[in-house]
Amino acid sequence: MIEYLMDSEFLLLLLKIIVIFGGVMGALAYLTWLERKVIARVQMRPGPTRVGPFGLLQPIADGLKFLFKEDVIPTNANTFLYVAAPVVSLIPALLSFSVIPFGPSLQITDLGVGLLFIFAITSLGVYGIVLGGWSSNSKYPLMGAMRSSAQMISYELSLTLSVVGVLLIANTLSLAQIVVSQQRTLLGFIPRWNIFLQPVAFLVYVISAVAETNRLPFDFAESEQELVAGWHTEYSSLKFAMFMLAEYANMVTVSALATIMFLGGWAGPMFGPALLQTALPTVWFVLKVGVFIFFYVLMRATVPRLRYDQLMKFGWKFLLPLSLANIVLTSLIVAIAAS
Amino acid sequence: MMQTIFFVFAAVAVGAAINVLVQKHVMYSALSLILMLTAVSVLFILLRADFLAVIQVIIYAGAIMVLFVFVIMLLNLPQDEDGADRLWWLKFLGIPLGLFFLFLVIATLWNVESSVDxxxxxxxxxxxxxxxxxxxxxxxxxxxxxxxxxxxxxxxxxxxxxx
The missing domain is CATH 1.20.5 (Single alpha-helices involved in coiled-coils or other helix-helix interfaces)
Structure with a gap:
């Protein structure tokens, strides 16, 4: 046992876990700062400025505030499920980072079914919202949870199906190999990223991903003008913080997945000394993910919420047929090209 | 190591399966069923059938059970459903049917030959x-x-x- 623990491979794995987990948690904290700052700028406000330069210490202040707030549990709530719900929400959200390749070697484990693993894990995340809404024993949270579960079931379909086109081209489910499969170029100068081969799938994926993470314009689980705060109305203190953390983690996961599947993952121009070359792929990856997250934040600041029936109609009658048609067309082309 | 993991998750699966039947509240039964399905998927991973494991979680724990939970929430069933009186005869039907099902499972396992690797x-x-x-x-x-x-x-x- 001791020999196994001192094994250099094991130590390397441990180091990777610490680096990725620490990096992701830090990034999640600063995403709240980024979101507040960007939205403020869109609305001609300065945003957080008081704590530290440019309000950069705001996430730390927020964290401390969450820690010291009173932890309220409603009298008629189902205590066990009420306490369990934030945990159920956060664990799947963080678990998906274990298979995401942040660079050629910066990946905790490269599962053969990595992509499906992420879909499986994220599909469990909905229970956090559902249980949180139900166990609060309150009307607004229940409404929010019901809307959210219906929405997530509907958009999970088109999200999963939009990826099939990419899988048909890449011919693998491993996330690292999907990235590797995109490393050639088209016509000599355009990178062979799947966004150019599968533009329809990309469009469907991005739209469904917004709905899947319950963000504006699809934030019906929350919709503060109608449901106070939706499924986490009754939550306070650290439990609320865990829900928020899970939401941001999911946002990063879908952005990272979009980067891996459609934008060539860690691929990018390589230059400079050897030390820089090892760090560059991760830099490109983080930059690409950052572009997606910036897009998400801009969407929240600019696009108004849809109506609930519009959301359902859009998902079932437009996105689902579109992604199905994309699969049929792609598999036809792949079959013809193979024969 | 592998054996420890097996016994832990097998125990979780069996315990959760029993809990599905024992619980009076439908919501707890549904949640126990989810736990059972997830524990079984870990057993699949131990058999190196990781595709099956992931599909098990996606389809059963992630899709079908979400619908179950959704319906339970929608109907908002009372805590202690008292519908046992009308269906008392099901008890006597259930035991032979359960034994028959057990026999089927054993017979299938007895004759199984590994056709798909x-x-x-x-x-x-x-x-x-x-x-x-x-x-x-x-x-x-x-x-x-x-x-x-x-x-x-x-x-x-x-x-x-x-x-």
């Missing part, structure tokens, strides 16, 4: 299953898809009374 390794299991689905098991596969289509149409007929 799901253990083709960490990277190959999805490909191996896909290949055998579209060659050796093409007819059952297509028949299943027809069955699902019929169920789908049935659901539409139920939902829309005047077509």
């Amino acid at each position: 799901t253990r083709a390794g960490i990277s190959g299991s999805a490909g191996a299953i896909g290949h055998s689905l579209f060659t050796d098991f093409l007819l059952p596969f297509e028949a299943t898809s027809l069955l699902i289509l019929i169920a789908l149409m049935g659901a539409v007929v139920f939902a829309k009374k005047d077509l």
